Amino acid sequence: MRNKSFIDFSVRLLIKEKKDYLFSFFIFAFIIFIVTAVLFISNSIKRDLLVALANEGQVIVKNNKGGHYAPLNDAYLDALLEINGVDDVVGKVDGYYNFAQDRRYFHVVVEEDLNDSSIYVSEDVGELLKKFKYEKEFNFLVKDTLITLDIAKVVASNIISNNTIFVNEYNARRVLEMDDDAYSYFVLKVPNEDEIENIALKIPKLYPNLVALPDYEVESDYDHLYYYKGGIFMILYIVSLVSFFILLKNQISSVYGSRRKEIAILRSIGFSISDIILLKFIQNSIVVFGAYFMAIILSYLYVFFFDAPLLRNIFLGEHVTHISFTPVVDIKMLFLIFIFTVIPYLASILIPSWKLAIEDISEAMK
Amino acid sequence: MKPKIAIEHLYKIYNEGKESEFAALKDITLSVGADEIIILKGVSGSGKSTLLSLMAAFSKPSRGTILIDGENISKLPDIFASKFRNKEIGFIFQSFNLIEGLSVSENVRIPLVLEPLEKKEIDQKVEKALQLANIAHKSQQNIADLSGGEKQRCAIARALVNNPSIIFADEPTANLDKENSLKFIEVLEKFKTLKKCVVVATHDSLFDDLPFVSQYINITDGELVL
Amino acid sequence: MSIFLLDSIVVMFFVETVLLLLMGTSMFAVAKILKYWNFDASTTLQYALEKKNYLVNTIILFTIGVKIILFVFFVKSLDDLAPLVPGAMCATGVIGANKFGNTLLIYKIFTLFLLGVWVVINRLDLKTKKFDYLRKKYYLFIVIFALLGIEFALELLYFTNIPLNTPVFCCSVVFVVENLPFGLETVDLVKIFYLLFVSILVVDYFNKASLSFVLNILFLLLAYYCVTYFFGTYVYEEPNHKCPFCMLQKEYHYIGYLIWSTLFLGTYFGISPHIIYSLIGKKYQRLLRYNALFLTLFVAICSYYVISFYLRNGVFL
Ligand SMILES: Nc1ncnc2c1ncn2[C@@H]1O[C@H](COP(=O)(O)OP(=O)(O)O)[C@@H](O)[C@H]1O
Ligand SMILES: [Mg+2]
Numbered sequence: 042m043r044n045k046s047f048i049d050f051s052v053r054l055l056i057k058e059k060k061d062y063l064f065s066f067f068i069f070a071f072i073i074f075i076v077t078a079v080l081f082i083s084n085s086i087k088r089d090l091l092v093a094l095a096n097e098g099q100v101i102v103k104n105n106k107g108g109h110y111a112p113l114n115d116a117y118l119d120a121l122l123e124i125n126g127v128d129d130v131v132g133k134v135d136g137y138y139n140f141a142q143d144r145r146y147f148h149v150v151v152e153e154d155l156n157d158s159s160i161y162v163s164e165d166v167g168e169l170l171k172k173f174k175y176e177k178e179f180n181f182l183v184k185d186t187l188i189t190l191d192i193a194k195v196v197a198s199n200i201i202s203n204n205t206i207f208v209n210e211y212n213a214r215r216v217l218e219m220d221d222d223a224y225s226y227f228v229l230k231v232p233n234e235d236e237i238e239n240i241a242l243k244i245p246k247l248y249p250n251l252v253a254l255p256d257y258e259v260e261s262d263y264d265h266l267y268y269y270k271g272g273i274f275m276i277l278y279i280v281s282l283v284s285f286f287i288l289l290k291n292q293i294s295s296v297y298g299s300r301r302k303e304i305a306i307l308r309s310i311g312f313s314i315s316d317i318i319l320l321k322f323i324q325n326s327i328v329v330f331g332a333y334f335m336a337i338i339l340s341y342l343y344v345f346f347f348d349a350p351l352l353r354n355i356f357l358g359e360h361v362t363h364i365s366f367t368p369v370v371d372i373k374m375l376f377l378i379f380i381f382t383v384i385p386y387l388a389s390i391l392i393p394s395w396k397l398a399i400e401d402i403s404e405a406m407k
Numbered sequence: 408m409k410p411k412i413a414i415e416h417l418y419k420i421y422n423e424g425k426e427s428e429f430a431a432l433k434d435i436t437l438s439v440g441a442d443e444i445i446i447l448k449g450v451s452g453s454g455k456s457t458l459l460s461l462m463a464a465f466s467k468p469s470r471g472t473i474l475i476d477g478e479n480i481s482k483l484p485d486i487f488a489s490k491f492r493n494k495e496i497g498f499i500f501q502s503f504n505l506i507e508g509l510s511v512s513e514n515v516r517i518p519l520v521l522e523p524l525e526k527k528e529i530d531q532k533v534e535k536a537l538q539l540a541n542i543a544h545k546s547q548q549n550i551a552d553l554s555g556g557e558k559q560r561c562a563i564a565r566a567l568v569n570n571p572s573i574i575f576a577d578e579p580t581a582n583l584d585k586e587n588s589l590k591f592i593e594v595l596e597k598f599k600t601l602k603k604c605v606v607v608a609t610h611d612s613l614f615d616d617l618p619f620v621s622q623y624i625n626i627t628d629g630e631l632v633l
Numbered sequence: 634m635s636i637f638l639l640d641s642i643v644v645m646f647f648v649e650t651v652l653l654l655l656m657g658t659s660m661f662a663v664a665k666i667l668k669y670w671n672f673d674a675s676t677t678l679q680y681a682l683e684k685k686n687y688l689v690n691t692i693i694l695f696t697i698g699v700k701i702i703l704f705v706f707f708v709k710s711l712d713d714l715a716p717l718v719p720g721a722m723c724a725t726g727v728i729g730a731n732k733f734g735n736t737l738l739i740y741k742i743f744t745l746f747l748l749g750v751w752v753v754i755n756r757l758d759l760k761t762k763k764f765d766y767l768r769k770k771y772y773l774f775i776v777i778f779a780l781l782g783i784e785f786a787l788e789l790l791y792f793t794n795i796p797l798n799t800p801v802f803c804c805s806v807v808f809v810v811e812n813l814p815f816g817l818e819t820v821d822l823v824k825i826f827y828l829l830f831v832s833i834l835v836v837d838y839f840n841k842a843s844l845s846f847v848l849n850i851l852f853l854l855l856a857y858y859c860v861t862y863f864f865g866t867y868v869y870e871e872p873n874h875k876c877p878f879c880m881l882q883k884e885y886h887y888i889g890y891l892i893w894s895t896l897f898l899g900t901y902f903g904i905s906p907h908i909i910y911s912l913i914g915k916k917y918q919r920l921l922r923y924n925a926l927f928l929t930l931f932v933a934i935c936s937y938y939v940i941s942f943y944l945r946n947g948v949f950l
Contacts, residue, residue: 373713377644388699482672
């Protein structure tokens with residue numbers, strides 16, 4: 042094993058020859074940047090979804106008549122309360138309002154703090170309404186009447202609150218044209234965690250048109266969705282990664298070619314083949330860790346400070362603007378990126394380094 | 408007394424078994440004592456460099472043995488051969504073979520980075536070698552800014568820094584003017600007082616009839632002429 | 634939808650493939666070396682083979698480093714899979730999700746042990762002036778390569794067969810029935826555990842490699858049960874929480890990584906001198922020192938949890 046002065050020397054040589062590594066450094070940093078940005082975005086979206094979910098109850102019950110979600114009524118509420126283990130049942134109102142002028146739907150969400158005459162809108166909705174000259178107030182067009190409500194506040198959009206209008210329950214029913222005893226879904230509070238699954242299984246047996254989802258199942262649905270997408274993305278990414286490594290290997294070989302003499306000098310002074318390989322390994326590790334950390338910091342800034350221009354559209358579609366991603370950095374993800382990028386990089390330099398190290402000393406010095 | 412270097416029936420054949428087969432060294436037998444200075448004389452292409460590179464374990468012979476301190480260095484695994492080069496041998500090349508872009512002292516300290524030494528010890532050894540080779544005043548200069556003579560003194564300092572028992576020099580004066588060549592001969596005399604075993608390969612007539620040289624050996628077409 | 638598409642699984646297989654490719658390339662070199670190696674020859678071929686030797690060494694050393702990192706990543710991924718596999722709360726459920734899981738885990742540990750043995754033999758070989766152990770080292774590597782190929786296949790089988798619809802059993806179920814070895818009670822088990830530990834220290838002191846080999850294997854087995862059924866409950870501070878995996882989680886400060894790695898490293902150093910001796914006939918008892926060191930660390934950590942619980946609560950669980 043070599044000691045610190047060997048490492049110092051490797052670093053000194055690396056600094057002297059930094060030009061050799063510039064190409065691999067930047068290309069590689071770019072590659073890590075992209076993959077990190079994508080993972081930052083998808084983790085952030087997932088987290089927002091999960092946080093939203095955590096605020097909900099424990100079993101969610103919806104009406105699934107004929108494959109469409111239809112409103113539920115009070116009668117179910119009482120019946121569900123009868124089930125053993127269910128502590129409380131809360132009816133929720135939630136739905137979509139068709140904004141015909143722009144041919145799109147706004148998500149209508151209940152916010153209890155609001156009074157009967159005002160609404161909040163998410164940033165992107167606010168922006169859109171401005172275009173249609175709704176700056177202070179907004180007219181909901183329902184059947185043949187107009188409901189005019191004040192726009193009290195524009196709230197920052199995250200993934201969940203994007204495309205959303207907040208109203209109180211009274212207005213929500215009016216806007217969504219729901220009766221007073223109708224609900225979009227019920228949230229059942231089940232204090233004993235062990236019973237959640239049983240209850241979720243029991244409900245459809247009692248009422249075949251109802252769907253009951255334990256919250257962790259919704260959670261793992263999200264997980265599935267995002268893991269799945271993540272996996273497909275990774276597979277695609279491997280393809281580009283592999284082509285990069287071929288490029289890298291050629292580049293390294295040509296750069297190493299120009300260093301033959303220098304290596305032969307070191308060999309003549311007493312560096313063994315393993316020492317040369319170690320030297321190159323140390324240098325490349327520094328390059329690749331440098332690229333890794335730089336890329337991660339840059340993509341953090343890109344996603345969480347600049348809200349990921351361009352990439353955002355791929356994830357959320359063109360119409361989504363004014364989104365801010367909640368910063369989420371988990372060690373496991375950084376570990377994953379490390380394994381995905383740094384290790385193959387180092388693997389790809391082993392053979393070129395060895396080739397460089399075994400050159401005949403006297404030949405290479407000529 | 409046992410010789411420091413004992414070469415027996417040494418052959419070096421390039422491209423063996425091929426059409427272009429060429430015997431650069433043929434049946435060389437030779438021995439050098441521990442504090443002897445040997446001048447290896449011969450025209451260009453006679454095989455001097457090849458012989459030195461075999462003795463320094465840069466390459467492997469086709470046949471024969473090279474014993475140094477009783478050890479057959481040409482059969483040593485690379486790790487041992489490298490360690491041997493590092494500890495026992497100082498090599499001075501015709502084209503100096505310094506690493507451009509590094510300073511004089513950085514070049515001189517390279518052989519020491521392979522050893523488990525404290526930074527202070529390294530600095531001391533480097534300083535000592537720079538003094539010995541008369542280049543201490545330029546220690547922070549970049550190699551590219553040195554004259555030929557200074558480059559060689561830097562190379563000598565690097566060769567001496569590990570206090571090796573053997574010094575090889577391959578055409579040391581070929582890239583120097585007369586004044587610097589004479590200076591090298593003074594250095595050679597210094598090696599004698601340091602009790603080094605020295606082999607110089609050269610075709611420079613300045614090296615003829617030096618009083619402190621133990622043996623002049625002529626080599627022609629890969630064979631020793633006695 | 635298959636669990637196979639999880640990004641961590643995709644990445645793991647990608648890196649495993651890279652490693653297999655690297656090792657596959659070096660297999661050509663190995664075959665050539667084994668076929669033509671003749672240390673006494675002064676031929677160009679022999680010198681080329683000597684140079685190839687360093688390539689293969691480098692590749693294998695790299696592989697081993699990565700394998701260790703991947704092993705940690707594998708265990709971590711199991712933990713992260715838990716929310717996806719219905720019923721699984723920790724890695725127990727995930728690893729027990731099909732019949733390949735436990736085999737794979739043990740198999741992975743086993744190949745790491747063998748790779749560790751290879752590293753030592755390689756070191757010893759590099760210290761000789763005539764490549765004394767070169768052939769044996771490469772025969773061993775061929776075996777390891779085959780084993781790693783099987784591991785890859787096993788891994789494929791395991792990950793493609795994790796059910797995402799049928800619930801699996803987790804630690805609260807799997808470890809509830811105490812099926813301790815030799816029908817022992819927990820208390821006896823713990824007594825033997827400490828007894829065995831002390832005898833290993835003594836054996837290490839007297840440099841008895843073959844005895845250490847036997848004792849360490851016994852100890853590894855016993856330590857597994859003791860950690861799962863006894864020490865673990867003190868880590869979790871719950872008498873009924875028996876699980877070898879939960880302690881890897883953040884709630885327990887990842888202490889499981891330390892507990893298991895000291896145990897595995899310790900036993901590795903305890904059993905390898907004997908294996909090395911029987912493979913290449915060279916005594917390398919120096920490793921027994923590390924056996925004592927790591928096992929002491931392991932026992933200290935485990936005991937710490939018990940003692941600290943007792944000091945705080947005045948009772949045992
Ligand atoms: N790699 C090689 N392949 C073939 N011939 C070589 C090689 N290296 C040197 N030679 C030949 O070996 C002979 C001796 O070369 P060398 O030892 O460099 O001579 P000197 O140093 O005395 O000038 C020369 O004829 C040269 O052409
Ligand atoms: Mg020459």
